[in-house]
Amino acid sequence: MKRQLYLAAGWLSVGAGAIGIFLPILPTVPFMILAAFCFARSSPALEAKLLNHPRYGPHLVAWREKGVVGRRAKWSATSAFIASALIGFLTLSLPWSLLPAAVGIVCGTWLWRRPES
Structure with missing residues (x-):
């Protein structure tokens, strides 16, 4: 049950991040950071896909490893x-x-x- 909740929260975060691409009030990268956190606990394949994304992956890895923001x-x-x-x-x-x-x-x-x- 816990795994499914993390998976759902991960997908909701990806959705909110996608909406944030077009709306200035919703930041994209923090939602992707949350999605990576949730996918790490529910789907390693989705987490890897997000961490290897050409646009968001480097930001997520930098945040995860060093807590840095460009x-x-x-x-x-x-x-x-x-x-x-x-x-x-x-x-x-x-x-x-x-x-x-x-x-x-x-x-x-x-x-x-x-x-x-």
């Missing part, structure tokens, strides 16, 4: 946080309009404190 990824995420905050300010009413900015500040602070590759 500078380009940091700037991309920061740009997405800013875009999300601006969209929130323009489309939401108070206090909800502050939520994307608050999430961006918290996540951005954490992200920029990670070592770089």
